[in-house]
Amino acid sequence: MAVVYRHRVDDDTEFALWKIEEKAADLYKQLQLDEHEKAYFDKISTSKRHLHWLGTRVLLRTMLRTEEYIDCKVDVHGKPYLVNLPYHISFSHSFDYAAVMISKNGTVGIDIELIKEKVERIANKFLQADELAFIDKDEHRIQHLYICWCAKEAIYKCYGQKEVSFVDNIRLTPFNFAEEGTLNARLHKGIVDKNYKVEYLQYEDYMIGYVKGEADETITSHPLTNQNE
Structure with missing residues:
Protein backbone atom coordinates (compact mmCIF):
# COMPACT_ATOMS: atom_id res chain seq x y z
CA MET A 1 0.00 0.00 0.00
CA ALA A 2 1.24 3.49 -0.83
CA VAL A 3 0.30 6.85 0.67
CA VAL A 4 -3.43 6.88 1.47
CA TYR A 5 -3.75 10.50 2.59
CA ARG A 6 -1.64 13.60 2.10
CA HIS A 7 -2.26 17.09 3.41
CA ARG A 8 -0.32 20.26 2.63
CA VAL A 9 -0.29 22.59 5.62
CA ASP A 10 1.54 25.39 3.79
CA ASP A 11 4.08 25.80 1.00
CA ASP A 12 6.85 24.23 3.10
CA THR A 13 4.95 21.83 5.36
CA GLU A 14 2.92 18.67 4.84
CA PHE A 15 1.99 15.36 6.40
CA ALA A 16 0.96 12.01 5.01
CA LEU A 17 -0.43 8.65 6.12
CA TRP A 18 0.71 5.21 5.06
CA LYS A 19 -1.54 2.19 5.64
CA ILE A 20 0.75 -0.65 6.63
CA GLU A 21 -0.43 -3.71 4.75
CA GLU A 22 2.96 -5.02 3.62
CA LYS A 23 5.04 -7.65 5.33
CA ALA A 24 8.13 -6.42 7.14
CA ALA A 25 10.43 -7.90 4.50
CA ASP A 26 8.72 -5.91 1.74
CA LEU A 27 9.08 -2.64 3.66
CA TYR A 28 12.66 -3.44 4.62
CA LYS A 29 13.64 -3.86 0.97
CA GLN A 30 12.54 -0.29 0.25
CA LEU A 31 15.02 1.20 2.72
CA GLN A 32 18.74 1.85 2.90
CA LEU A 33 19.95 1.32 6.47
CA ASP A 34 23.34 1.72 8.10
CA GLU A 35 24.74 -0.89 10.48
CA HIS A 36 23.38 0.85 13.58
CA GLU A 37 19.87 0.96 12.09
CA LYS A 38 20.06 -2.68 11.04
CA ALA A 39 21.10 -3.66 14.57
CA TYR A 40 18.26 -1.60 16.08
CA PHE A 41 15.75 -3.17 13.72
CA ASP A 42 16.94 -6.66 14.61
CA LEU A 82 17.61 14.47 9.60
CA VAL A 83 21.38 14.88 9.60
CA ASN A 84 21.91 16.12 6.06
CA LEU A 85 18.53 17.32 4.82
CA PRO A 86 16.89 20.70 5.64
CA TYR A 87 13.64 19.40 7.11
CA HIS A 88 12.10 19.25 10.54
CA ILE A 89 10.28 15.92 10.94
CA SER A 90 7.83 14.18 13.24
CA PHE A 91 6.67 10.55 13.30
CA SER A 92 3.60 8.84 14.68
CA HIS A 93 1.91 5.48 14.29
CA SER A 94 -1.15 3.63 15.54
CA PHE A 95 -2.26 0.11 14.64
CA ASP A 96 -2.42 0.00 10.82
CA TYR A 97 -1.15 3.51 10.07
CA ALA A 98 2.13 5.39 10.02
CA ALA A 99 2.17 9.19 9.89
CA VAL A 100 5.01 11.56 9.00
CA MET A 101 5.08 15.37 9.03
CA ILE A 102 7.85 17.44 7.43
CA SER A 103 8.64 21.15 7.19
CA LYS A 104 11.49 23.29 5.90
CA ASN A 105 10.81 26.33 8.07
CA GLY A 106 9.46 25.31 11.45
CA THR A 107 9.41 22.55 14.04
CA VAL A 108 6.52 20.10 13.68
CA GLY A 109 4.60 17.55 15.69
CA ILE A 110 2.01 14.97 14.67
CA ASP A 111 0.03 12.29 16.47
CA ILE A 112 -2.38 9.67 15.17
CA GLU A 113 -4.53 7.50 17.45
CA LEU A 114 -7.15 4.83 16.89
CA ILE A 115 -10.32 6.05 18.58
CA LYS A 116 -11.18 3.67 21.44
CA GLU A 117 -13.40 3.89 24.51
CA LYS A 118 -10.47 3.41 26.89
CA VAL A 119 -9.48 7.08 26.65
CA GLU A 120 -12.35 7.87 29.03
CA ARG A 121 -10.58 6.02 31.85
CA ILE A 122 -7.40 8.09 31.61
CA ALA A 123 -8.87 11.49 30.73
CA ASN A 124 -7.97 13.02 34.11
CA LYS A 125 -4.34 12.03 33.58
CA PHE A 126 -3.93 14.47 30.67
CA LEU A 127 -6.70 17.05 31.20
CA GLN A 128 -7.35 19.46 34.05
CA ALA A 129 -10.84 19.84 35.51
CA ASP A 130 -11.52 23.03 33.55
CA GLU A 131 -10.51 21.25 30.33
CA LEU A 132 -12.74 18.27 31.09
CA ALA A 133 -15.59 20.73 31.65
CA PHE A 134 -15.73 21.71 27.96
CA ILE A 135 -15.66 18.13 26.63
CA ASP A 136 -18.82 17.02 24.83
CA LYS A 137 -21.08 15.19 27.28
CA ASP A 138 -22.91 13.09 24.70
CA GLU A 139 -22.21 11.13 21.51
CA HIS A 140 -18.92 12.84 20.59
CA ARG A 141 -17.26 12.65 24.01
CA ILE A 142 -14.69 9.98 23.08
CA GLN A 143 -13.71 11.75 19.86
CA HIS A 144 -13.46 15.07 21.71
CA LEU A 145 -11.12 13.51 24.26
CA TYR A 146 -8.95 12.10 21.49
CA ILE A 147 -8.65 15.51 19.88
CA CYS A 148 -7.30 16.80 23.19
CA TRP A 149 -4.86 13.92 23.56
CA CYS A 150 -3.58 14.20 19.98
CA ALA A 151 -3.22 17.96 20.33
CA LYS A 152 -1.11 17.66 23.48
CA GLU A 153 0.97 14.85 22.04
CA ALA A 154 1.60 16.86 18.85
CA ILE A 155 2.70 19.87 20.93
CA TYR A 156 4.97 17.67 23.03
CA LYS A 157 6.65 16.34 19.89
CA CYS A 158 6.90 19.79 18.33
CA TYR A 159 8.52 21.25 21.46
CA GLY A 160 10.87 18.28 21.54
CA GLN A 161 11.95 18.26 25.19
CA LYS A 162 11.40 15.59 27.85
CA GLU A 163 9.76 16.07 31.24
CA VAL A 164 6.71 17.97 30.02
CA SER A 165 3.46 17.10 31.79
CA PHE A 166 0.38 16.92 29.58
CA VAL A 167 -1.88 17.78 32.49
CA ASP A 168 0.23 20.50 34.15
CA ASN A 169 2.30 22.10 31.38
CA ILE A 170 0.08 21.95 28.27
CA ARG A 171 -3.29 23.66 28.54
CA LEU A 172 -6.02 23.85 25.91
CA THR A 173 -8.37 26.76 25.29
CA PRO A 174 -12.02 25.57 25.32
CA PHE A 175 -13.33 24.48 21.91
CA ASN A 176 -16.42 22.73 20.60
CA PHE A 177 -16.25 19.31 18.98
CA ALA A 178 -15.96 19.04 15.20
CA GLU A 179 -14.51 16.28 13.06
CA GLU A 180 -11.99 18.77 11.71
CA GLY A 181 -10.81 22.07 13.10
CA THR A 182 -8.27 24.17 14.98
CA LEU A 183 -7.67 24.76 18.66
CA ASN A 184 -5.40 27.02 20.67
CA ALA A 185 -3.02 25.75 23.33
CA ARG A 186 -0.25 26.96 25.61
CA LEU A 187 2.86 25.18 26.84
CA HIS A 188 4.13 26.73 30.04
CA LYS A 189 6.98 25.30 32.10
CA GLY A 190 9.43 27.45 34.02
CA ILE A 191 10.74 30.15 31.71
CA VAL A 192 9.23 28.42 28.67
CA ASP A 193 5.95 29.97 27.54
CA LYS A 194 4.78 29.08 24.04
CA ASN A 195 1.43 29.38 22.28
CA TYR A 196 0.40 26.86 19.63
CA LYS A 197 -2.37 26.60 17.09
CA VAL A 198 -3.12 22.89 16.63
CA GLU A 199 -5.06 21.50 13.71
CA TYR A 200 -6.89 18.20 13.85
CA LEU A 201 -9.05 15.92 11.77
CA GLN A 202 -10.70 12.55 11.95
CA TYR A 203 -9.60 10.03 9.31
CA GLU A 204 -11.78 6.92 9.29
CA ASP A 205 -11.62 5.60 12.89
CA TYR A 206 -8.47 7.56 13.73
CA MET A 207 -7.89 11.02 15.15
CA ILE A 208 -4.93 13.11 13.97
CA GLY A 209 -3.49 16.19 15.64
CA TYR A 210 -0.71 18.21 14.02
CA VAL A 211 1.08 21.45 14.72
CA LYS A 212 3.79 23.61 13.27
CA GLY A 213 6.07 25.67 15.48
CA GLU A 214 7.42 29.12 14.91
CA ALA A 215 8.98 29.82 11.52
CA ASP A 216 12.15 31.18 13.11
CA GLU A 217 12.89 27.94 14.95
CA THR A 218 15.82 26.75 12.87
CA ILE A 219 17.29 23.29 12.52
CA THR A 220 20.21 22.88 14.92
CA SER A 221 22.65 20.12 15.77
CA HIS A 222 21.33 17.39 18.05
CA PRO A 223 23.11 15.29 20.66
CA LEU A 224 22.68 11.62 19.85
CA THR A 225 21.03 8.88 21.84
CA ASN A 226 21.61 5.18 21.30
CA GLN A 227 18.03 4.53 20.25
CA ASN A 228 16.54 5.02 16.82
CA GLU A 229 13.04 5.92 17.97
Missing part, protein backbone atom coordinates in the same frame (compact mmCIF):
# COMPACT_ATOMS: atom_id res chain seq x y z
CA LYS A 43 16.39 -5.82 18.28
CA ILE A 44 12.74 -4.83 17.75
CA SER A 45 11.89 -7.30 14.97
CA THR A 46 9.89 -9.61 17.24
CA SER A 47 7.34 -6.93 18.13
CA LYS A 48 4.60 -5.02 16.30
CA ARG A 49 6.81 -1.99 16.68
CA HIS A 50 9.06 -3.11 13.84
CA LEU A 51 6.29 -2.57 11.28
CA HIS A 52 5.68 0.94 12.60
CA TRP A 53 9.42 1.71 12.52
CA LEU A 54 9.66 0.51 8.93
CA GLY A 55 6.42 2.19 7.89
CA THR A 56 7.40 5.66 9.09
CA ARG A 57 10.74 5.46 7.31
CA VAL A 58 9.31 4.19 4.04
CA LEU A 59 6.77 7.00 4.20
CA LEU A 60 9.52 9.56 4.91
CA ARG A 61 11.47 8.32 1.89
CA THR A 62 8.33 8.58 -0.25
CA MET A 63 7.60 12.14 0.89
CA LEU A 64 11.17 13.29 0.30
CA ARG A 65 11.17 11.67 -3.15
CA THR A 66 14.70 10.37 -2.91
CA GLU A 67 16.50 7.12 -3.62
CA GLU A 68 19.53 8.23 -1.60
CA TYR A 69 20.31 7.12 1.93
CA ILE A 70 18.40 9.18 4.51
CA ASP A 71 20.41 9.71 7.68
CA CYS A 72 17.64 9.87 10.28
CA LYS A 73 18.72 10.01 13.90
CA VAL A 74 17.02 10.52 17.27
CA ASP A 75 18.28 13.00 19.85
CA VAL A 76 18.53 12.56 23.62
CA HIS A 77 14.91 13.68 24.01
CA GLY A 78 13.63 11.05 21.55
CA LYS A 79 12.96 13.55 18.78
CA PRO A 80 13.84 12.35 15.25
CA TYR A 81 15.85 14.59 12.96
Whole structure:
Protein backbone atom coordinates (compact mmCIF):
# COMPACT_ATOMS: atom_id res chain seq x y z
CA MET A 1 0.00 0.00 0.00
CA ALA A 2 1.24 3.49 -0.83
CA VAL A 3 0.30 6.85 0.67
CA VAL A 4 -3.43 6.88 1.47
CA TYR A 5 -3.75 10.50 2.59
CA ARG A 6 -1.64 13.60 2.10
CA HIS A 7 -2.26 17.09 3.41
CA ARG A 8 -0.32 20.26 2.63
CA VAL A 9 -0.29 22.59 5.62
CA ASP A 10 1.54 25.39 3.79
CA ASP A 11 4.08 25.80 1.00
CA ASP A 12 6.85 24.23 3.10
CA THR A 13 4.95 21.83 5.36
CA GLU A 14 2.92 18.67 4.84
CA PHE A 15 1.99 15.36 6.40
CA ALA A 16 0.96 12.01 5.01
CA LEU A 17 -0.43 8.65 6.12
CA TRP A 18 0.71 5.21 5.06
CA LYS A 19 -1.54 2.19 5.64
CA ILE A 20 0.75 -0.65 6.63
CA GLU A 21 -0.43 -3.71 4.75
CA GLU A 22 2.96 -5.02 3.62
CA LYS A 23 5.04 -7.65 5.33
CA ALA A 24 8.13 -6.42 7.14
CA ALA A 25 10.43 -7.90 4.50
CA ASP A 26 8.72 -5.91 1.74
CA LEU A 27 9.08 -2.64 3.66
CA TYR A 28 12.66 -3.44 4.62
CA LYS A 29 13.64 -3.86 0.97
CA GLN A 30 12.54 -0.29 0.25
CA LEU A 31 15.02 1.20 2.72
CA GLN A 32 18.74 1.85 2.90
CA LEU A 33 19.95 1.32 6.47
CA ASP A 34 23.34 1.72 8.10
CA GLU A 35 24.74 -0.89 10.48
CA HIS A 36 23.38 0.85 13.58
CA GLU A 37 19.87 0.96 12.09
CA LYS A 38 20.06 -2.68 11.04
CA ALA A 39 21.10 -3.66 14.57
CA TYR A 40 18.26 -1.60 16.08
CA PHE A 41 15.75 -3.17 13.72
CA ASP A 42 16.94 -6.66 14.61
CA LYS A 43 16.39 -5.82 18.28
CA ILE A 44 12.74 -4.83 17.75
CA SER A 45 11.89 -7.30 14.97
CA THR A 46 9.89 -9.61 17.24
CA SER A 47 7.34 -6.93 18.13
CA LYS A 48 4.60 -5.02 16.30
CA ARG A 49 6.81 -1.99 16.68
CA HIS A 50 9.06 -3.11 13.84
CA LEU A 51 6.29 -2.57 11.28
CA HIS A 52 5.68 0.94 12.60
CA TRP A 53 9.42 1.71 12.52
CA LEU A 54 9.66 0.51 8.93
CA GLY A 55 6.42 2.19 7.89
CA THR A 56 7.40 5.66 9.09
CA ARG A 57 10.74 5.46 7.31
CA VAL A 58 9.31 4.19 4.04
CA LEU A 59 6.77 7.00 4.20
CA LEU A 60 9.52 9.56 4.91
CA ARG A 61 11.47 8.32 1.89
CA THR A 62 8.33 8.58 -0.25
CA MET A 63 7.60 12.14 0.89
CA LEU A 64 11.17 13.29 0.30
CA ARG A 65 11.17 11.67 -3.15
CA THR A 66 14.70 10.37 -2.91
CA GLU A 67 16.50 7.12 -3.62
CA GLU A 68 19.53 8.23 -1.60
CA TYR A 69 20.31 7.12 1.93
CA ILE A 70 18.40 9.18 4.51
CA ASP A 71 20.41 9.71 7.68
CA CYS A 72 17.64 9.87 10.28
CA LYS A 73 18.72 10.01 13.90
CA VAL A 74 17.02 10.52 17.27
CA ASP A 75 18.28 13.00 19.85
CA VAL A 76 18.53 12.56 23.62
CA HIS A 77 14.91 13.68 24.01
CA GLY A 78 13.63 11.05 21.55
CA LYS A 79 12.96 13.55 18.78
CA PRO A 80 13.84 12.35 15.25
CA TYR A 81 15.85 14.59 12.96
CA LEU A 82 17.61 14.47 9.60
CA VAL A 83 21.38 14.88 9.60
CA ASN A 84 21.91 16.12 6.06
CA LEU A 85 18.53 17.32 4.82
CA PRO A 86 16.89 20.70 5.64
CA TYR A 87 13.64 19.40 7.11
CA HIS A 88 12.10 19.25 10.54
CA ILE A 89 10.28 15.92 10.94
CA SER A 90 7.83 14.18 13.24
CA PHE A 91 6.67 10.55 13.30
CA SER A 92 3.60 8.84 14.68
CA HIS A 93 1.91 5.48 14.29
CA SER A 94 -1.15 3.63 15.54
CA PHE A 95 -2.26 0.11 14.64
CA ASP A 96 -2.42 0.00 10.82
CA TYR A 97 -1.15 3.51 10.07
CA ALA A 98 2.13 5.39 10.02
CA ALA A 99 2.17 9.19 9.89
CA VAL A 100 5.01 11.56 9.00
CA MET A 101 5.08 15.37 9.03
CA ILE A 102 7.85 17.44 7.43
CA SER A 103 8.64 21.15 7.19
CA LYS A 104 11.49 23.29 5.90
CA ASN A 105 10.81 26.33 8.07
CA GLY A 106 9.46 25.31 11.45
CA THR A 107 9.41 22.55 14.04
CA VAL A 108 6.52 20.10 13.68
CA GLY A 109 4.60 17.55 15.69
CA ILE A 110 2.01 14.97 14.67
CA ASP A 111 0.03 12.29 16.47
CA ILE A 112 -2.38 9.67 15.17
CA GLU A 113 -4.53 7.50 17.45
CA LEU A 114 -7.15 4.83 16.89
CA ILE A 115 -10.32 6.05 18.58
CA LYS A 116 -11.18 3.67 21.44
CA GLU A 117 -13.40 3.89 24.51
CA LYS A 118 -10.47 3.41 26.89
CA VAL A 119 -9.48 7.08 26.65
CA GLU A 120 -12.35 7.87 29.03
CA ARG A 121 -10.58 6.02 31.85
CA ILE A 122 -7.40 8.09 31.61
CA ALA A 123 -8.87 11.49 30.73
CA ASN A 124 -7.97 13.02 34.11
CA LYS A 125 -4.34 12.03 33.58
CA PHE A 126 -3.93 14.47 30.67
CA LEU A 127 -6.70 17.05 31.20
CA GLN A 128 -7.35 19.46 34.05
CA ALA A 129 -10.84 19.84 35.51
CA ASP A 130 -11.52 23.03 33.55
CA GLU A 131 -10.51 21.25 30.33
CA LEU A 132 -12.74 18.27 31.09
CA ALA A 133 -15.59 20.73 31.65
CA PHE A 134 -15.73 21.71 27.96
CA ILE A 135 -15.66 18.13 26.63
CA ASP A 136 -18.82 17.02 24.83
CA LYS A 137 -21.08 15.19 27.28
CA ASP A 138 -22.91 13.09 24.70
CA GLU A 139 -22.21 11.13 21.51
CA HIS A 140 -18.92 12.84 20.59
CA ARG A 141 -17.26 12.65 24.01
CA ILE A 142 -14.69 9.98 23.08
CA GLN A 143 -13.71 11.75 19.86
CA HIS A 144 -13.46 15.07 21.71
CA LEU A 145 -11.12 13.51 24.26
CA TYR A 146 -8.95 12.10 21.49
CA ILE A 147 -8.65 15.51 19.88
CA CYS A 148 -7.30 16.80 23.19
CA TRP A 149 -4.86 13.92 23.56
CA CYS A 150 -3.58 14.20 19.98
CA ALA A 151 -3.22 17.96 20.33
CA LYS A 152 -1.11 17.66 23.48
CA GLU A 153 0.97 14.85 22.04
CA ALA A 154 1.60 16.86 18.85
CA ILE A 155 2.70 19.87 20.93
CA TYR A 156 4.97 17.67 23.03
CA LYS A 157 6.65 16.34 19.89
CA CYS A 158 6.90 19.79 18.33
CA TYR A 159 8.52 21.25 21.46
CA GLY A 160 10.87 18.28 21.54
CA GLN A 161 11.95 18.26 25.19
CA LYS A 162 11.40 15.59 27.85
CA GLU A 163 9.76 16.07 31.24
CA VAL A 164 6.71 17.97 30.02
CA SER A 165 3.46 17.10 31.79
CA PHE A 166 0.38 16.92 29.58
CA VAL A 167 -1.88 17.78 32.49
CA ASP A 168 0.23 20.50 34.15
CA ASN A 169 2.30 22.10 31.38
CA ILE A 170 0.08 21.95 28.27
CA ARG A 171 -3.29 23.66 28.54
CA LEU A 172 -6.02 23.85 25.91
CA THR A 173 -8.37 26.76 25.29
CA PRO A 174 -12.02 25.57 25.32
CA PHE A 175 -13.33 24.48 21.91
CA ASN A 176 -16.42 22.73 20.60
CA PHE A 177 -16.25 19.31 18.98
CA ALA A 178 -15.96 19.04 15.20
CA GLU A 179 -14.51 16.28 13.06
CA GLU A 180 -11.99 18.77 11.71
CA GLY A 181 -10.81 22.07 13.10
CA THR A 182 -8.27 24.17 14.98
CA LEU A 183 -7.67 24.76 18.66
CA ASN A 184 -5.40 27.02 20.67
CA ALA A 185 -3.02 25.75 23.33
CA ARG A 186 -0.25 26.96 25.61
CA LEU A 187 2.86 25.18 26.84
CA HIS A 188 4.13 26.73 30.04
CA LYS A 189 6.98 25.30 32.10
CA GLY A 190 9.43 27.45 34.02
CA ILE A 191 10.74 30.15 31.71
CA VAL A 192 9.23 28.42 28.67
CA ASP A 193 5.95 29.97 27.54
CA LYS A 194 4.78 29.08 24.04
CA ASN A 195 1.43 29.38 22.28
CA TYR A 196 0.40 26.86 19.63
CA LYS A 197 -2.37 26.60 17.09
CA VAL A 198 -3.12 22.89 16.63
CA GLU A 199 -5.06 21.50 13.71
CA TYR A 200 -6.89 18.20 13.85
CA LEU A 201 -9.05 15.92 11.77
CA GLN A 202 -10.70 12.55 11.95
CA TYR A 203 -9.60 10.03 9.31
CA GLU A 204 -11.78 6.92 9.29
CA ASP A 205 -11.62 5.60 12.89
CA TYR A 206 -8.47 7.56 13.73
CA MET A 207 -7.89 11.02 15.15
CA ILE A 208 -4.93 13.11 13.97
CA GLY A 209 -3.49 16.19 15.64
CA TYR A 210 -0.71 18.21 14.02
CA VAL A 211 1.08 21.45 14.72
CA LYS A 212 3.79 23.61 13.27
CA GLY A 213 6.07 25.67 15.48
CA GLU A 214 7.42 29.12 14.91
CA ALA A 215 8.98 29.82 11.52
CA ASP A 216 12.15 31.18 13.11
CA GLU A 217 12.89 27.94 14.95
CA THR A 218 15.82 26.75 12.87
CA ILE A 219 17.29 23.29 12.52
CA THR A 220 20.21 22.88 14.92
CA SER A 221 22.65 20.12 15.77
CA HIS A 222 21.33 17.39 18.05
CA PRO A 223 23.11 15.29 20.66
CA LEU A 224 22.68 11.62 19.85
CA THR A 225 21.03 8.88 21.84
CA ASN A 226 21.61 5.18 21.30
CA GLN A 227 18.03 4.53 20.25
CA ASN A 228 16.54 5.02 16.82
CA GLU A 229 13.04 5.92 17.97
